[in-house]
Amino acid sequence: MPEIMYREALNQALAEEMERDRRVFLIGEEVGKYQGAFKVSQGLLDKFGSARVVDAPISELGFAGLGVGAAMIGLRPVVEMMTWNFAILAMDQIVNNAAKLRHMSGGQLRCPIVFRGPGGAGGRLSSQHSQALESNYAHFPGLKVIAPATPADAKGMLKSAIRDENPVVMIEGERLYALKGEVPEGEHLVPLGKADVKREGRDVTLITWSRMYYFCEQAAQQLEKEGISAEILDLRTLRPLDEEAIVGSVKKTNRAVVVEEGWPHAGIGAQVVDVIQSGAFDFLDAPVLRVTGLDVNMSYAANLENATQPDAAKIVAAAKKVLYAEGH
Amino acid sequence: MYRKMVLIRRFEERTGQQYTLGKIAGFCHLYIGQEAVAVGADEAIRPDDYMIAAYREHGHALARGADPGMVMAELFGRTGGYSKGKGGSMHIFDIEHHFYGGYGIVGGQIPLATGMAFASRYRGDGRVTVCFFGEAAANQGSFHESLNMASKWKLPVIYVCENNRYGMGTAITRTAAVAEIYKRSAGYAMRGEQADGMDVLAMHDAVSDCAEYCRSGKGPVLLEARTYRFRGHSVVDPATYRTKEEVEEERKNDSIPKLRGAITSRKVASDAELDAIDAEVKAVCEQAVKFADASPEPSLDELWRDTIVGEGEEDVRPRQRVLGAQVDWPAWPGPKDFDVRWEIEPKEPSANDEKAQASSRAEERNKQQNGRASTTV
Numbered sequence: 001m002p003e004i005m006y007r008e009a010l011n012q013a014l015a016e017e018m019e020r021d022r023r024v025f026l027i028g029e030e031v032g033k034y035q036g037a038f039k040v041s042q043g044l045l046d047k048f049g050s051a052r053v054v055d056a057p058i059s060e061l062g063f064a065g066l067g068v069g070a071a072m073i074g075l076r077p078v079v080e081m082m083t084w085n086f087a088i089l090a091m092d093q094i095v096n097n098a099a100k101l102r103h104m105s106g107g108q109l110r111c112p113i114v115f116r117g118p119g120g121a122g123g124r125l126s127s128q129h130s131q132a133l134e135s136n137y138a139h140f141p142g143l144k145v146i147a148p149a150t151p152a153d154a155k156g157m158l159k160s161a162i163r164d165e166n167p168v169v170m171i172e173g174e175r176l177y178a179l180k181g182e183v184p185e186g187e188h189l190v191p192l193g194k195a196d197v198k199r200e201g202r203d204v205t206l207i208t209w210s211r212m213y214y215f216c217e218q219a220a221q222q223l224e225k226e227g228i229s230a231e232i233l234d235l236r237t238l239r240p241l242d243e244e245a246i247v248g249s250v251k252k253t254n255r256a257v258v259v260e261e262g263w264p265h266a267g268i269g270a271q272v273v274d275v276i277q278s279g280a281f282d283f284l285d286a287p288v289l290r291v292t293g294l295d296v297n298m299s300y301a302a303n304l305e306n307a308t309q310p311d312a313a314k315i316v317a318a319a320k321k322v323l324y325a326e327g328h
Numbered sequence: 329m330y331r332k333m334v335l336i337r338r339f340e341e342r343t344g345q346q347y348t349l350g351k352i353a354g355f356c357h358l359y360i361g362q363e364a365v366a367v368g369a370d371e372a373i374r375p376d377d378y379m380i381a382a383y384r385e386h387g388h389a390l391a392r393g394a395d396p397g398m399v400m401a402e403l404f405g406r407t408g409g410y411s412k413g414k415g416g417s418m419h420i421f422d423i424e425h426h427f428y429g430g431y432g433i434v435g436g437q438i439p440l441a442t443g444m445a446f447a448s449r450y451r452g453d454g455r456v457t458v459c460f461f462g463e464a465a466a467n468q469g470s471f472h473e474s475l476n477m478a479s480k481w482k483l484p485v486i487y488v489c490e491n492n493r494y495g496m497g498t499a500i501t502r503t504a505a506v507a508e509i510y511k512r513s514a515g516y517a518m519r520g521e522q523a524d525g526m527d528v529l530a531m532h533d534a535v536s537d538c539a540e541y542c543r544s545g546k547g548p549v550l551l552e553a554r555t556y557r558f559r560g561h562s563v564v565d566p567a568t569y570r571t572k573e574e575v576e577e578e579r580k581n582d583s584i585p586k587l588r589g590a591i592t593s594r595k596v597a598s599d600a601e602l603d604a605i606d607a608e609v610k611a612v613c614e615q616a617v618k619f620a621d622a623s624p625e626p627s628l629d630e631l632w633r634d635t636i637v638g639e640g641e642e643d644v645r646p647r648q649r650v651l652g653a654q655v656d657w658p659a660w661p662g663p664k665d666f667d668v669r670w671e672i673e674p675k676e677p678s679a680n681d682e683k684a685q686a687s688s689r690a691e692e693r694n695k696q697q698n699g700r701a702s703t704t705v
Contacts, residue, residue, distance in 0.1 A: 059476065062469075066440075075447050096436055103415075141635050165641070
């Protein structure tokens with residue numbers, strides 16, 4: 001299997017879906033002539049022309065709404081947000097229109113659209129550019145929310161999202177674009193709503209998604225050296241949550257740590273903990289702990305920025321705590 | 329045309345009455361006074377052109393041909409409504425008649441209309457989108473962002489600004505630096521003009537002309553319809569921010585007697601014929617209330633439907649669901665059913681293309697020279 005970058009995997013997904021379905025078009029800032037702010041759309045303008053790879057003005061609300069309008073009469077737009085921080089301007093269209101069209105019309109309309117772009121801390125960009133905003137979108141019925149960690153999942157989930165009949169919010173990892181991994185060529189679909197056990201283990205489950213998966217992997221390797229077997233459950237889809245997989249893994253390991261990049265207050269992790277306490281309460285040998293970004297705005301200074309985010313050491317410490325193995 | 333005008337007037341009077349009886353709740357915005365705008369526009373476009381509006385939209389839906397009983401049932405929150413009672417007054421959708429709703433966030437539908445017009449150019453379906461919004465919505469960013477994209481990409485959309493002079497209780501002159509909304513088109517290099525929104529024939533002519541302009545590929549139009557609502561912003565608004573004299577003065581300009589006068593003076597129809605239409609419409613509206621009253625509340629199972637589209641799930645066709653009618657439902661072209669012939673920006677020749685062109689030009693010259701040479705021999 002060829003090893004390619006996360007951004008190339010997304011590019012493959014877009015090119016393949018645009019090839020097989022003329023209803024699919026890409027719109028966003030810098031997606032065409034500039035070849036994408038993060039080079040995800042490299043080469044697509046030449047291949048598909050300027051009506052299918054549309055360089056939009058800096059009008060996030062406007063072109064998000066344009067996509068929704070086109071979707072409701074049968075096209076399948078992919079709306080690229082240069083980052084999810086900027087998509088806050090478009091939230092009215094995503095939440096008040098895309099997520100509610102089916103409902104408000106009593107089932108007459110559907111809105112098959114993908115809003116995609118990078119989320120999370122970019123690296124030394126301060127507070128406006130360093131936000132993990134998935135919990136905002138996961139709050140709303142009518143949306144699906146996905147956040148793949150690996151290049152293979154990125155390709156397979158984007159293809160599934162484009163074929164989905166509902167609005168999908170896809171939050172890519174801004175710092176994952178250059179990451180390499182094995183990706184199947186051609187048709188490769190990863191179903192939405194299914195979590196993935198990325199590492200099997202016995203003693204504790206680390207539940208996570210997107211870039212935090214890699215910190216969990218580092219933590220698991222460290223724990224392994226100390227004789228602790230950690231399982232990693234990559235949620236991949238944040239709405240709908242794969243509750244069965246979460247409960248199943250915790251029933252097996254009896255301990256869990258939920259790791260997320262975003263803020264703790266009303267974060268996705270809070271919902272995951274609720275799923276665990278209501279579905280696996282009798283199986284728990286310790287309270288579930290959360291490792292999250294600190295409940296503060298992101299700073300520019302390197303040391304402050306690092307300290308704000310989760311890392312492997314914080315995850316290891318939390319895992320040991322739920323194992324009552326501190327000082328181990 | 330006359331029938332539609334009277335239907336909307338009588339229907340909305342009934343709506344106001346049913347609201348005071350407690351049969352209708354929530355926000356309810358009546359169209360009384362503005363009928364000429366929606367009817368004139370609807371009569372000027374094709375049945376399969378797209379129409380979309382804001383939350384004062386009962387009239388637009390009726391103008392397009394929505395069933396009055398089902399619109400009333402929606403207002404009553406009953407299962408016989410277009411959205412099974414889930415949308416209410418602000419969210420009437422009748423996709424069978426290409427009426428795409430009913431939106432409650434001021435200006436939120438303007439980008440949607442822009443996207444529908446984008447889809448028309450993309451598929452080359454030759455259709456026009458007509459988008460209605462109030463003058464106060466022209467202060468939203470969605471308006472400006474949409475006009476810019478529509479003009480840059482020459483999208484076939486008519487933005488019809490229904491200027492009834494008040495955004496809820498605030499006169500537009502108090503909130504807009506330029507209160508003549510059509511003038512804002514100049515900033516987007518697009519056609520903009522005013523029309524008399526209290527005259528259905530004038531509206532018809534204006535929209536016909538705009539539709540032809542859009543269809544011929546010249547781009548969008550901003551059409552400001554000068555109009556007036558005779559009632560408050562919503563049913564519960566006593567409209568104390570306007571003087572009685574102002575409302576009295578505007579009522580003299582009522583579009584319905586005006587149309588009636590035009591019809592009888594030109595002898596298109598007699599008073600007796602128009603009276604018969606009045607009586608028929610009155611009966612239709614009475615029947616609409618009866619239908620809504622008789623329609624049951626939606627079942628609680630409905631709570632769990634229409635949020636996420638399930639695998640293989642079809643769209644709901646309201647008149648088929650409620651009345652068992654055969655409906656002509658829009659069928660959108662599939663993955664390979666059309667070609668995208670549109671180029672927003674024509675390709676710039678690359679260095680290789682230029683080289684290729686230069687060599688083919690040289691070849692052409694050689695051929696011509698050889699040709700001449702051979703004829704002279």
